[in-house]
Amino acid sequence: MYLNPLVSIILPIRNERNSIAKTLDSIIEQDFEKTKLEIIISDGLSTDGTLSIIKRYQSLYPNIHIINNKKKTVPSGFNFALNIAKGDIIIRVDGHTVIAPNYISQCVKILKEKKATNVGGLMTPKSRNFLGN
Numbered sequence: 001m002y003l004n005p006l007v008s009i010i011l012p013i014r015n016e017r018n019s020i021a022k023t024l025d026s027i028i029e030q031d032f033e034k035t036k037l038e039i040i041i042s043d044g045l046s047t048d049g050t051l052s053i054i055k056r057y058q059s060l061y062p063n064i065h066i067i068n069n070k071k072k073t074v075p076s077g078f079n080f081a082l083n084i085a086k087g088d089i090i091i092r093v094d095g096h097t098v099i100a101p102n103y104i105s106q107c108v109k110i111l112k113e114k115k116a117t118n119v120g121g122l123m124t125p126k127s128r129n130f131l132g133n
Helices: 020-028 050-060 076-085 103-116
Strands: 006-012 037-043 064-068 088-093
Touching: 006 020, 006 076, 006 103, 020 037, 020 050, 037 050, 037 076, 050 064, 064 076, 088 103
Parallel strands: 006 037, 006 088, 037 064
Antiparallel strands: none
């Protein structure tokens, strides 16, 4: 079980211009084997420049795939991406989330060790504005 798994990272997003670069950096900088990661971004028809940022990343990292989510909702975006995901393991990440550098490797490790079907990690919310506080 999960000897050398392919991991699909699914990001159902819409209008994440201010945070998508940090999110993608946190995924790309993982301590997990890069050839074993596919990143599927299901974009809900962003209008704020998010796609141009993602396309710059996509030109550098061929494992980034973009699909259109015409329904614009997170659940539909996740499901569209899940339908094309090739991974043995699926990890969902929000477009404004920064994951720890070992998040993927720790998820895979726990899945193996505990023979679990679902794992996750602690979330430490950090605000950047008045509303978030």
